[in-house]
Amino acid sequence: MSKLRFLWVVISFLVFVLVVVDGQSNSTHPTEVTALQLIRESFNDPDTLSNWRRGDPCQSNWTGVLCFNRTLDDGYLHVRELQLLSLNLSGTLSPAFGRFANMEILDVMWNDITGSIPKEIGELTNLRLLLLNGNELTGSLPEEIGYLPNLDRIQIDQNHISGPIPTSFANLNKTKHFHMNNNSLSGQIPPELSRLPLLVHMLLDNNNLSGTLPPELSQLPQLLILQLDNNHFEGGIPSSYSNMQQLLKLSLRNCTLEGPIPDLSGIPKLAYIDLSNNNLNGSIPDMTLSNDTTTIDLSRNLLTGPIPRGFSGLPNLQRLSLFNNSLNGTVSSNIWQNRTFNSTERLILDMQNNRFSGISGSINIPTNVNLSLQGNPACPNDSVADYCRSPSAIVNSLQSVPSNSTENCPPQSCPYEYAPGSPVPCFCAAPLLIGYRLKSPGISDFPAYFYSFEVYLTSGLKINQYQLDLTYEWQKGPRLRMYLKIFPVYTVPGSNTFNRSEVLRIRSMFTQWEIPDSEIFGPYELLNFTLLDPYKDFIPTPTSSSSGISKGAVAGIVVGAIVGAVLLSAFVSLYILRFHRKKYHAISKKRRISRASLKIEGVKSFTYEEMKHATHNFDVSSEIGQGGYGKVYKGVFTDGTVVAIKRAQEGSLQGEKEFLTEIELLSRLHHRNLVSLLGFCDEEGEQMLVYEFMSNGTLRDHLSVTEKYKESLSFAMRLRVALGSSKGILYLHTEANPPIFHRDIKATNILLDSKFIAKVADFGLSRLAPVADMEGIVPGHVSTVVKGTPGYLDPEYFLTHKLTDKSDVYSLGVVFLELLTGMHPITHGKNIVREVNIAYRSGLIFSVIDSKMGSYPSECVEKFVTLALKCCKEETDERPSMAEVVRELENIWQMMPESELRTQDSLGTDHGKNVSSPSSSSTTKNPYVSSDISGSDLVSGVVPTIAPR
Incomplete structure (x- = not known):
């Protein structure tokens, strides 16, 4: 039998084998399979493409490999797109990239690829999008690229490419976008480029271009943006440029240009003019400008004469900068009169360091107008004294737009994020997280155009306006970087995620540039497309790809x-x-x-029965918190030991990972300012972690002053918490072996014991720091998916997926700002970093300091604010190290007056001085019950943060 x-x-x-073989007959073309293998070998970090070893490229969902969904004439499947955006790839571009005869999109943006661009790319005759920007490429541009007959867009910006622009690029008859800025290109702009019939964007700024500006560029029939800033041209601006009928933006800033400004009246839709920082002379032509004009910047030149009458009455003007010239006459009030400003509009008029004698017409200037006449003969006149000052600078920190408040939504009920714009109150959903940037906007101030941008982007994406939430910041260029969150639509209860087809549709709208260009907002670029856990398997990645059958x-x-x-x-x-x-x-x-493997010395393995007994069979009265990981209980063992027990909910994959991570890390971490792991339970299909119990709860609870903790912390106590937390993190970065990046530092992950000693908790998202390679070189970052908590997340990590010790510094800086102000990181759409920055630069820093902490030494507070803002710098290199943070906090501590440091003996001493307590009742409070557990995942009432991931 x-x-x-x-x-x-x-x-x-x-029979089964024969069937499968028959079904698998439509495989990827062998030439392309070999090419992909060669490409992988050319990268220094091939593990990023680890699934390129398994199965057939087109049938096994190789990372970034998109194929035609049908065979072509030869019976094989062919690669249509290579989407390798922001995968932390290093190494070089293989000549094998030229073997994909049917490829339409080549995208390796935002990696660390070095070497030159292989000339073999010129063999991709079907290529539409060549996207190489944001790498470390060197060498010259291959002539062969100029013979790609179907190329629509070439983006090589933000590399180190040198040499001339090949004249062969004049053959790109279908190309609309030349984005070659921020390189080292040299030589003259080839006049032959004037033959390009469809070119709309020429971005060549920040190079080493020289020679004269080709007058022939005026012959480009479709050109909308000519941006050549920061080059080294000779001579002046060709008068023929006044014939560019379609031009919207002319930017020639800092180009060593000489001679007069041509009359640009013949350009009917010109909205943005920047000719600043040159050697232009003579008077400004009395130009008739478009009503769409938003920006005129002629500053830092040698201009003389009066302000043209054509600069008056422009209804959409946002900035008129004429400073550092030799202009004379008066400033006409007609520039701002007869304009109706709404609450979001403003007008910057920078007239500093000229020869203006005064203001003609009414001096009743609206509050929306910021006029500066400093350095002019008019300033001794009392009537204009209020305007003899420098204009307010734009604060280049994160800014948010108004949205519906979600402040009253219960935080413990949402494992993702509340959609702030949703018509359904407290709609909890998992958004798509997108890094997005306007590369050459035609505006100087964004709030006045927010609604227009919202309509533009949501209509382009074919979504509802309320699905979009964003923050933004201006960057050098000027460019406008945005952090987009796109939420799903509420349909029925429980529908809080996008389906797979919608995620892929929205992503392809960005990656294939299917969102139509906007005249006012200019070209955009995708910086990253981050997927939360519910979506991580929708797009093949090294950890999520399937080896499924076609x-x-x-x-x-x-x-x-x-x-x-x-x-x-x-x-x-x-x-x-x-x-x-x-x-x-x-x-x-x-x-x-x-x-x-979990039998670790010093960490006890508890039985399930012990857990039940300690929590009264996990009775609801013992529950002190709940989150995506599961629930947290207060437990009391038979010997009277009080503990906090974190219990993973059934089927929690996140819990499985965090369970092992926390045991692995905490079992070998021993520091006064880190929460101690006492043990674990791994029985009956349960996974539980047992921690020391922290009777004074979370830092956030004390800053919020809840019903439980009505007494606020004094400044001395806040400084003490900051120093203790910093020492714990410094231990992680420098003394742990190997070092550790916490990745989720926030006020709800800093606990206070009975003596208000701060302890850092929740290591579920932590990552080991990089170790030295075979040559003894330690990488500066860990490449990882983005995880953390909105408001605390390092912007650089969000964009690049590169986690560093400075990512923890940024998050800790936000905690410092919370300590100083009592504010939440994000409240009513306002970002704490931006709000404190504005107050600091305006000299109003004490207006945002938390009044609940009573009196404080102003000098110490100022130094603490300065340190906090340094920690929150956008650029990673500008932030201090943790050692520097601790050193500065200790210096501030030593500056504290003795009167501020007196306290009860029950709190003990710290750092060589007595410390103050919030109140005598603080040390006798009942055991911790969390009253605000938003985003927390620590032992005293833990709710893990899901977004962004």
Whole structure:
């Protein structure tokens, strides 16, 4: 009987193999398979493309490989796109990139790729998008690229490419976008480029271009943006440029240009003019400008004469900068009169350091107008004294736009984020997180155009306006960087995520530039597209890709199943039975291995019965918190020890990972300012972590002054908490072996014990710092998916996926700002970093200091604010190290007056001085019950942060 069964199995297996082989006949072309293998070998970090080793590229969802969904004439599948955006790739571009005869999109943006651009890319005759920007590429531009007949867009900006622009690029008859800024290109701009019939954007700023500006560029029939800032041209601006009928933006800042300004009246839609920081002379032509004009910047030149009448009455003007010239006459009030300003509009008029004698007309200037006449003869006149000052600078920190408040939504009920614009109150959903940048906007101030931008982007994406939430900041260029969150639409209860097809549709709108260009907002670029856990398997990545079978294979299996239904069903039944048996044994083995590996010295393994007894069978009265990981209980063991027990909810994959991570890390971390792990339980299908109990709860609770903690912390106590937290993190960065990046520092992850000693908690998202390679070089970052908490997240890490010790410094800086102000990181759409920056630069810093902490030494507070803002610098290199943070806090502590440091003996001493307590009742409070557990995942009432991931 057993032999007969074996025979049936063999026959069934052969039928199955034949079916699969038939279904798999439509495979990727062998030439392209070999090319992909060569490309992977050319990268220094091939593990990023680890799934390029398995199966067929087109049928096994290789990371970034998108194929035609049908075979072409040769019967093979072919690669249509290579989407390798922001994968932390290093190494070089292989010549094998030229072997994809049918490829339409080549995208390797925002990596660390070095070397030159291979000339073989010029063989991709079907290529539409060549996207190489944001790397470390060197060498010159290959002539061969100029013969790509279907190229629509070439983006090589933000590299180190040198040499001239090849004249062959004049053959790119279908190219609309030349983005070659921020390189080292040299030589003259080829006049032959004037032959390009469809070119709309020429961005060549920040290079080493020289020679004269080609007058022939005025012949470009579709040109909308000519941006050549920061080059080294000779001579002046060709008068022929006044004939560019379609031009919207002319930016020639800092180009060493001489001579007069041509009359630009002949350009009917010109909205943005920047000719600043040159050697232009003579008077400004009395130009008739478009009503769409937003920006005129002629500052830092040698201009003389009066302000032209054509600069008056422009209804959309946002900035008129004429400072550092020799202009004379008066400033006409007609520039701002007869304009109706709404609450978001403003007008900057910078007239400093000229020869203006006064203001003609009414001096009743609206509050929306910021006029500066400093350094002019008019300033001794009392009537204009209020305007003899420098104009207010634009604060280049994160800024948010108004949105509906979610402040009253219960934080413990949402494992993702509340959609601030949703018509459904407290709609909890998982957004898509997108890094986005306007590369050459035609505006100087964004709030006045926010609604227009919202309409533009949401209509382009074919989504509702309320689905979009964003923050933004101005960057050098000027460019406008944005952090977009796109939320799904509420349909029925429980519908809080996008489906796979919608995620792929929205992503392709960005990656294929299917969002139409806007005249006022200019070209955009995608910086990153971050997927939260619910979506991580939608787009193939090294950790989520499937080795699934193609549709052709499925069809073959169906046909074969019809032929051999009985045999196949017998085999499948037996196979499934064995598979489940094997899977059961594998899981059991894994569980046994896990338990064996968790027998760690100093960390006790508790039984499930002990956990039940300590929590009264996990009674609701013992529950002190809940989050995406599970619930947190207060437990009391038979010996009277009070603990906090974090219990993973059933089926929590996140919990499984965090469970192992926290045990691995905390078992070998021992520091006064880190929460101690006492043990764990891994029985009855349960996973629980047992921590020391922190009777004074979280820092956030004390800053919020809840019903439980009505007394606020004094400044001395806040400084003490900051110093203790910093020492704990410094230990992680420098003394732990190997060092650790926490990755989720926030006020709810800083706990206070009975003596108000601060302890850092929740290591579920932590990562080991990089170690030295074989040459002894330690990488400066860990490449990882973005995880953390909105408001605390390092912007650089969000964009680049590069986690560093300075990412923790940024998050800690936000905590410092909370300590100083009492504010939440994000409240009513306002970002704490931006708000404190504005107050600091305006000299009003004490207006945002938390009044609840009573009196404080102003000098110490100022130094603490300065340190906090340094920690929150946008650029990673500008932030201090943790050692520098601790050193500065200790210096501030030593400056504290003795009167501020007196306290009760029950709190003990710290740092060599007595410390103050919030109140005498603070040390006698009842055991901790969290009253605000938003985003927390620590032992005293933990809710893990899901977004962004």
